[in-house]
Amino acid sequence: MTVSLAALSHRTGLAVLDHLERQAAVPVLDGLQAQGDLLVVPAPTVAVAVTVHGWARWHEVPATGLELLRGAAGGNPHALVADPGACEWTAEVRDSLGLALGVFRNTAPAYLLHPEHGATGFTPGTYVVRRQRELGHHARFPGGGQRLVAD
Numbered sequence: 001m002t003v004s005l006a007a008l009s010h011r012t013g014l015a016v017l018d019h020l021e022r023q024a025a026v027p028v029l030d031g032l033q034a035q036g037d038l039l040v041v042p043a044p045t046v047a048v049a050v051t052v053h054g055w056a057r058w059h060e061v062p063a064t065g066l067e068l069l070r071g072a073a074g075g076n077p078h079a080l081v082a083d084p085g086a087c088e089w090t091a092e093v094r095d096s097l098g099l100a101l102g103v104f105r106n107t108a109p110a111y112l113l114h115p116e117h118g119a120t121g122f123t124p125g126t127y128v129v130r131r132q133r134e135l136g137h138h139a140r141f142p143g144g145g146q147r148l149v150a151d
Contacts, residue, residue, distance in 0.1 A: 008081055008113050012065040028109045028121030035112050038078050043126040049096045050128045052103050056092035068101055082110040099130040
């Protein structure tokens with residue numbers, strides 16, 4: 001079953017910007033995906049660096065969505081969306097790089113929705129949601145360095 005951007009927007013009440021095609025089907029993929037300042041990685045790919053604490057509490061992702069991160073200066077939110085009972089989230093993780101916001105595990109497609117970027121879908125599995133960072137070797141980073149991507 002395919003889900004449109006309009007259906008996700010309606011479900012969450014999160015309006016998407018006019019430049020996005022609302023009737024487009026949201027792709028559901030099983031690999032690494034980026035959305036603005038977030039990177040969603042299949043958990044086995046980063047298992048050496050990211051672990052879920054043994055005492056972690058898992059919370060069901062509501063059908064109306066769960067805000068994972070709001071853009072810089074109060075900007076647009078990234079919302080995790082799934083059918084009732086299909087997805088759980090925990091922020092109780094350890095990441096050796098300090099980039100992880102948390103982990104979700106889903107038994108049916110789950111979606112990440114953002115007003116500017118639209119939506120992307122994830123096949124059943126376990127995924128780590130991390131902040132993206134940029135590494136510098138140009139004018140914005142004199143002498144090199146890094147910073148978190150600000151969306």
